[in-house]
Amino acid sequence: METLGKYFIFLGKLFVNTENFKTYFKLTMDECVNIGINSIFLVSLVSFFMGAVTTIQTAYNLISPLIPNYVISLVVRDMTILELAPTIIGVIYAGKVGSSMSSGLGTMRISEQIDALEVMGINSTSYLVLPKILGSLITYPVLVILSGLLNIVGGYLAGTLTGEITPFEYIYGIRYEFNDYTVTFALIKSFVFAFLVSSISSFKGYYTTGGALEVGKASTAAVTQSVIAILLADYLLAQLLL
């Protein structure tokens, strides 16, 4: 409970004694590059293969003359939009970006760089963490959209090249009874997960004490707690919004 209280106080500090807009704009754009652009390759690779494997495994489980082939791509579509793109990529995002945020801030803390900001009269929480959260909120939903697209493309290529499904059946299944609310739901999840990963990881890094060993521990804790938060939020959002 004490840690939770400290986390909320930490979030409150983001919005007091802030610097000017120009400063935050530049820092946020830098973070968008660090967080978003540098994650595109990993997210693309994982998404493409995730889509391919999902298609092959769904086809393997649905061999029945009673089930039409387009159901394969329909399953891939709904799994991708509802779960794989926002949640599984969220877990990967926590591992890559969350650990980087935490170790970066932890190193700044133990090398007194955060103290140097405070002594200058700069709100270090706001200056260092707010751009990370904003950058995450801007780029993670874009990564989720990219992931969804590449999942479906990966599934298409794997399904059609192996002959499990024809191109027409795949496209038909993708479009069959499409409910656009699922995309809205996925985007809501992506904003929530982006906030959770960036704020929890920053929190763990910001309050690192000790030396290099503790920076590593904080980074591990940041990933673990971010993943737990993602899974809990995933369940709560599904209960509330579906």
Add this chain to the structure above:
Amino acid sequence: MIRIENIKKSFNGKEVLKGISGTFEKGKPNLIIGASGTGKSVLLKCIVGLIQPDDGFVYYGTTEFSLAPRNDKTEIRRQIGMLFQGGALFDSKTVEQNVMFPLDILTDMQPAEKLDRVNFCLERVGLAGQNGKLPSEISGGMQKRVGIARAIVNSSKYLFCDEPNSGLDPLTSIKIDELIMEITEEYKITTVVVTHDMNSLLGIGENIMFLHEGEKKWEGHKDDIIHSNVKEFEDFVFASKVMQKLK
């Protein structure tokens, strides 16, 4: 001038500072000395507000720091420059960007004006022409100089130095001390230096506060050391054979 009154601080029940009072005067280096673990750095952090004391007051001029409204506190902090033990330079920024940082954030100066000021400060600390180097590309002594340049770039009224000589060879240490002394006298700033370096003590010890186990045991000028008659202080200062011979 900075005045502290009855500063107390404990960590996990252990009393680290046991009611320290004193005055740090303007225009001369004020030294806080003592063995490792006596609370020097904690006292310094209490003075600059990085640690909240359990009890006591810190006055910057006539303003009490911990009770001051947020805006006043920020205003005081913006007049503070601090040299940290490890330099605390921003790894990803060049020497020029590090020194320019307070001006970027705290002032509305034009880019050319800021560059002039940065070059002036770098020249003042003997680092002219090192603008483009990263902290990892320069020596420990140079990092300390960059730290001093960053501390004075915004025309600070107060300069705090936490172990400015740690990790430096004796010659570089003396040069850093001389630089601190010159800057303090030249710009009439209030400088507080935490150290356990004997060269610093004898070289720039204009106003010395000696701490022992969280208590102030002695206060005075470097010329008064020999007549201190405080056992703990004498044990500390004359610990080495060289100093004993000198005595």
